[in-house]
Amino acid sequence: MDLKITRNRRAAAIAATTAVGLLLAAGCSSQGGKKAQDAADDISAGKANTPRMKIAMITHAAPGDTFWDVVRKGAKTAAAKDNVELVYSSDPNGANQANLVQNAVDQKVDGIVVTLAKPDAMKGAIAKARKAGIPVAGLNSGLGEWKDQGLLEFFGQDESIAGEALGKRLNSMGAEHTLCVIHEQGNVGLEDRCGGVKETFDGDTDILYVNGTDMPSVKSTITAKLKQDDGIDHVVTLGAPFALTAVRSVDDAKADAKVATFDLNKELVAAVEDGDVELAVDQQPYLQGYLAVDALWLYENNGNFSGGGEEPVLTGPAFVDKDNVSEIEKFATKGTR
Incomplete structure (x- = not known):
């Protein structure tokens, strides 16, 4: 049996080598020799040899939110592989994003x-894109709306389910009074996260709105709330930078509260390792950016779409805590988790 496998592998290797040799010989003997050589090089490097595409990625990212750096890194990786020109822009204001x-x-x-x-702010613009024959894919926010607005596919997590999972986890940790900090009022995904926590958490859940674009204000607002109510034993934030700020707020308030959060960055991973943050709910933003760009390339070049156009592709949630944080530390250091 081993001999047969060895022969088959040897034959496959010879066939592959011969095929590449014929391709290069044919290419170099014609006027299109360089193009053929470039095509072979691209194929061997895992790069697409398809017509150049231009894809626009437009998010609601606020300035300074490192979460979106990871999304963009995934998108850029897919774009480089797929021969795509990627144009990124963002604005947290719904009308401006539209x-x-x-x-x-x-x-x-x-x-x-x-x-x-x-x-709601995006409906008109997306309808115009569809009327113009431009395929639109969704990521991160909009799980409950992407099909109604005619998006081709969606990549992200169910924020309500993620929040419910964290609420149950807080129960197992013995939490009794949680403060859930929303850093962008009107963002349906963030509202769903805190709503999910409130749904399954057995204790009290307070909602605190802060201005996520003004981190000193975030810090002072959380500090004031902790001083006002010393019964709060857990602060839940909805992004890694806000978790790190909440840690400082806990110190300033001389409170006993612990911090848990949604989402990661390399600084947050270090905070989990050090015990400053108890856990994070990871939705794999790199994967969201990568899959969304790759999906449009697949649709353009092969008519493929995931989930039959009916089901989203879920990238989370997963818990990262002191027990498993070392497993993803090297990826966080690279900026891909």
Whole structure:
């Protein structure tokens, strides 16, 4: 049996070598020799040899939110592989984000990736993209709205389910009074996270709204709340930078509260390792960016779409705590988790 496998592998290797040799010989003997050589090089490097595409990725990211750096890194990796020109833009204001989508339509891009944190504001622009024949994929925010707005696919996590999972986890940790900090009012995904926590958590859950674009204000607002109510034993934030700020707020308030959060970055991973943050709920933003760009390339070149156009592709949630954080430390250091 081993001999047969060895022979088959040897034959396959010879066939592959012969095929590549014939391709190069044919290419070099014609006027298109360099193109053929480049194509062979691209194939061997795992890069697409398909017509150049232009894809616009338009998110609701606020300045300074490191979560979106990871999304963009995944998107750029897929774009490099797929011969895609990726144009990224963002604005946390729903109307402004919709204008960015309209700009992409006017530029006649080949595909659009969008978030639906404020879905009502996006309806008109997305409808115009579809009317122009531009496929639109969703990521991160908009699980409950992507099908109604006619998006091709969606990549992200169910924020309500993620919140419910964290609420149950808080129960197992003995928490009794949780403060859930929402850093962008009106963002449906963030509201769903805290709503999910409140649904399954057996103790009391307070909601605190802060201005996520003003981190000193975030810090002072959380500090004031902890001083006002010393019964709060857990602070739940909805992004890694806000968790790190909440740690400082706990110190300033001289409170006994512990911090848990949604989402990761390399600083947050270090905080989990050090015990400053108890855990994080990871939705794999790198994967969201990568899959969304790759999905539009697959649709353009092969007519593929995931989930039959009916089901989302879920990238989370998963818990990261002191027991498993070392397993992803090297990826966080690279900026991919």
